[in-house]
Amino acid sequence: MGAGHGHGAGLASMYVPGASPVHRLEPHTKLVAVLAFALVVVLTPVHAGWAPWAYAGFLALLLGVAAVAGIRPGRLLRGLVVEVPFVFFALLLPVVSRGPRTEVLGLSLSESGLAAGGSILAKATLSVLAATLLAATTDPRALLRGLDRLRLPAVLVQILTFMIRYADVVGGELRRMKVARESRGFRARRVGALKVLGPAAGSLFIRSYERGERVHLAMLSRGYTGRLPTGPVAVVGSRSWAAALSLPLAAVAVLGAGSLLG
Amino acid sequence: MHVPDGYLDAATTAGTAAVAAAGVALALRGARRELDERTAPMAGLTAAFVFAVQMMNFPIAYGTSGHLIGGALTAVLVGPWTAVLCMTVVLLVQALVFADGGLTALGTNVTLMGLVAVGVGYGAFRLLRAVLPAGRTGVLAAAGVGAFLSVPVAALVFVGLFGLGGVADVSLTSVAAAMGGVHLLIGLGEAAITVAVLGAVLAVRPDLVRGARHLQRATTLAPRPATAGRPAAPTAVDAR
Incomplete structure (x- = not known):
């Protein structure tokens, strides 16, 4: 449990104002893109020999998006702090896993546990980086608008609105x-x-x-009846969707290339 | 202890997401009974409270400190359905804004910390409240035990999920022993903090503690109206 959540600096602390193409994307397209990217990362097979190459490819994609968005690497590293408690769990896996053992620095470790622990760390890190990019380029209120457009139940969106406010x-x-x-x-x-x-x-x-x-x-007293009025919603063209979805599609390409070549 | 992406396989993740969606849908209906049309503002402010109090560090023992997870406390304060919504919203914000807990694992986290922790905490609270003598001590004891149980049970459910769809071949008993042991200690901290906070609210505004409504008859004070600001009806004494 350690040192709390460390969100002391407030909700807006993760957002880096900017006007890059990533900032300007509609929030709901970004939400879908990051979720799809995380799905591709999670679906990468753990025990394939080419998995480390795929992780490197995903990392390169994320760093490319960060460069376009003008997010410094230090900002991304700060996002990784939340991962710390589960790093211990991942480090424990090679020790407690079953299967053939191997010697590393005088410790008897499980081979499958090493692969599993390493891939858990890689996957968690990649998806935390993706979510950090989303939070750094999207204002919390814009995230709310995005969730609303993705048809999250209206009451839940309202509760979220009040919570964020x-x-x-x-x-x-x-x-x-x-x-x-x-x-x-x-x-x-x-x-x-x-x-x-x-x-x-x-x-x-x-x-x-x-x-x-x-x-x-x-x-x-201002006429609230249980619903919040929402303004007109902008139509999002296929070009905007294509720009947002280029990240998960590139990830799928990395995955496909890995399974073909590996 | 938010589960990040990649810990559980796709089938288990999808399964827990379906469970979480069903649970939240039920909670959306149930919360209307608890708060009527006040659901959104009240639940939103309660979620903001849960979010803030999770940042507070409480010293536990020997230089270690912990923070509240708050499932059982929130359930006793505002009722279980609203508590599920508050925990869901807090987890959603933590995943989206702070990357704390995976996006694909959101269903797993809502299931563990929303549904299981609130369900176990509130279930144990209601059971014990029926058995223990009515009164402040009974309510506090019941809430403490509920808070204590909610943490290791949620941890054991996670171990169970890891056994079903974990990506590593581990001996489940050793993981269960390690996770269970650590979370028994965390549960003790959770119970201590829950009792301290609940005791303070009971002392000042017992009418705000939903789980202690049965105590209200004992007080000689007139209950405060549910929504503040409504002028009190004039009484015979006032109309002198």
Whole structure:
């Protein structure tokens, strides 16, 4: 569980404003493209000899998109931090897997476990990089519009809208309480600190819930009936779809080339 | 502990996605009963709370700290259906905005942390609440046990899924022992935090704790109206 989620900098912290061709793509085409890319990565056979070459090809594709979008490699690396807990799980696999063993640096490791652990790491890393690119080139509100166009149930889109609108507000209250605690000399060291942190989280819930009631009343007084009006939606041409889907299609080509040549 | 892409094979991933979609569809219907037309604003703010509180670090013991996952706590606070929606939305934002948890594995994560954690946590809470003596202590104990159980059970379901569709040939018992052991400890932390937070809310606004509604009759105070801001009806005393 370690050090929390580290999203302290807020929802907009992942977005890098820009006007590159990747930024300008319609959000729902980007969502479909990244999901399809992740699917292709996941479907790559684990135990094929050419799998490492395919992973390298996928990585090259992602770096190409990052270059077009003007996203620096350092930004992509920061996105990889979320992967850390599962790296340990992947490192454990060669030790606990069955099957023929091999000696690596004096450790007896399972060959199939090594392949599985390595491919899990590669696949997870590639898909985290793809999702980081999506988040870096798409504003959270644009992501919402994209999900709406992909026919996510309207109530779920509304809940998401409120969550994204107020996540930074609620997070800001949490941060102010933390500053207030720490400026009074509080340090969370022992279990006893729960006596302080529990009520802090509890009052955060009460404030969030009461804010929800106020927001709801304000919306009712402005004629809210349970639906949010949406503006006219732009027609997305086949060229825009083709540009977005070039990433997963190129990935499919890498996969096809691998299975033919390998 | 968000499952990234590539841990489970395509069939298992698709299966859990179908389970998650069905569960969320049920929750969308159930949440309307819990919150009527207030569903969207209230569930959205509760999701923002879950998201924020997951950033909070609680010291557990010997210099380690943990953060809340929050399935059981949210279920006790706002009801299980709304809790499933809140967890789903939080997981969706974490996957899309922070790349935390795979996009293709979103169904798996919703199944584990939305459906299983909330279901087990709330189920155990309701069972124990029926058995334990009614009162603040009973509610807190029931919620604590529910929160404790929700974590290792979700971890064991993941091990089961890994056995069904994992990409490695491992001895399931050793993985189950390792995952179960670690998550028993995490569950203890989850229980401690859940009880501390719930106790604080019960002390200030017991009417906001959906799982403790049966306690309300004991108070002599008039219940606050469900939506704040409505002027109270004048009473005989006021009309003096």
